[in-house]
Amino acid sequence: MGALSHIRVLDLSRVLAGPWCAQNLADLGADVIKVERPGVGDDTRHWGPPFVKDAEGHETAETAYFICINRNKRSITVDISKPEGQEIIRQLAKESDVVIENYKVGDLAKYGLDYPSLKQVKSDLIYCSITGFGQNGPYAHRPGYDFIIQGMGGFMSVTGEADDFPGASPQKAGVAIADIFTGMYASTAILAAVVHRDQTGHGQYIDMALLDTQIAVMANISSAYLCSDKIPQRWGNASPIIVPYQTFPTSDGWMIVAVGNDGQFKHFVTAGGEAHLAENPLFINNPLRVENRKSLISLLEVMTRRKNKAEWISLLEAANVPCGPINNFEEVFDNEQVKARGVQINVPHPTAGNMKLVASPMRLSETPVEVRMAPPTLGQHTDEILLERLNLDPQAIAALKDKGII
Numbered sequence: 139m140g141a142l143s144h145i146r147v148l149d150l151s152r153v154l155a156g157p158w159c160a161q162n163l164a165d166l167g168a169d170v171i172k173v174e175r176p177g178v179g180d181d182t183r184h185w186g187p188p189f190v191k192d193a194e195g196h197e198t199a200e201t202a203y204f205i206c207i208n209r210n211k212r213s214i215t216v217d218i219s220k221p222e223g224q225e226i227i228r229q230l231a232k233e234s235d236v237v238i239e240n241y242k243v244g245d246l247a248k249y250g251l252d253y254p255s256l257k258q259v260k261s262d263l264i265y266c267s268i269t270g271f272g273q274n275g276p277y278a279h280r281p282g283y284d285f286i287i288q289g290m291g292g293f294m295s296v297t298g299e300a301d302d303f304p305g306a307s308p309q310k311a312g313v314a315i316a317d318i319f320t321g322m323y324a325s326t327a328i329l330a331a332v333v334h335r336d337q338t339g340h341g342q343y344i345d346m347a348l349l350d351t352q353i354a355v356m357a358n359i360s361s362a363y364l365c366s367d368k369i370p371q372r373w374g375n376a377s378p379i380i381v382p383y384q385t386f387p388t389s390d391g392w393m394i395v396a397v398g399n400d401g402q403f404k405h406f407v408t409a410g411g412e413a414h415l416a417e418n419p420l421f422i423n424n425p426l427r428v429e430n431r432k433s434l435i436s437l438l439e440v441m442t443r444r445k446n447k448a449e450w451i452s453l454l455e456a457a458n459v460p461c462g463p464i465n466n467f468e469e470v471f472d473n474e475q476v477k478a479r480g481v482q483i484n485v486p487h488p489t490a491g492n493m494k495l496v497a498s499p500m501r502l503s504e505t506p507v508e509v510r511m512a513p514p515t516l517g518q519h520t521d522e523i524l525l526e527r528l529n530l531d532p533q534a535i536a537a538l539k540d541k542g543i544i
Contacts, residue, residue, distance in 0.1 A: 139167060145163065147163050147164070148237045149172045150246075162500075171211070173215075173227065182207070186201035190487070200515070213514035237256060239265075242281065269348070270282010272347035295369075319351050380397070381427040386442040395459065410445075495512075
């Protein structure tokens, strides 16, 4: 049994941050019910291609985006704009420990499904709202999109090539980091609230904002500005304080070299046949290498182009110089370490047959994470949940379907 197998979660969220949070809880054993719009579902069900293929190679209706954030959940379709649908949600909340939602500020209050309303149904409810800017402040009612948050929160100001590099410009991350980190922080906050409830009997409200999170995860960059009042700059793949600590070209691609001290620098240039660089008075320690960065990097790039990526990785690993390849995703999933850790998993699915997913990275010795269910098809568990949780008989369920409530 998972560590959270005693916890019931009602997931009213869609797209990424909320579903990511709920999937973390589901992976840890929580019983998560995902509420979706009848006939439409979560927006990400339509964010394709790519679509999952079945055993014959035909595309199914399941998008790659949706399946990466909705495993171990059950799907129920409910129209919350109608009173009967609102009542279903209230009854499900009464049977739940946690509610997660990411509607615009104030939207769920119109349906009587906000925290004050649902707290009347279940006094110790833990209710987590995820929005772009939080529940208060002048931007509270603005929609929050990850791309915009990456820009507003400072991330893009330090991501991308330096201003003196040809074609330099601010860049977003290749994945929606503000959404994902907010989902991770929300998971942690919910777990803390569960512990508090178990100790005191009191539930609570959790207000998560993408902008707050984006600024928080800037970590030492935010701290550096607050300590110095100097605005951090973009450095591309280089470090502003350590040299050489960046990507380098090889004869057949790119590699990462992360030299952390003078000894490693000596081993690096010796492996490349340029041991004299370690004795050069311009490069003998890190402060001097930072000061003379441009001249050193140009010399090192000439050196690294003489060998291919595999040769360099082998040489530098033997010399105890921190290094690594820049893999495409074929190389990622073909990597021996990735295979040994079982990062790719295969899960039975009702339409796709065998569905390939990425495993949860959480490894617990006593309560291991398990994939109990593939990402659900739209409304796959509606009848099951209404029977199990609300004790509705088949006739009552059929009547709700006839009215378009479910």
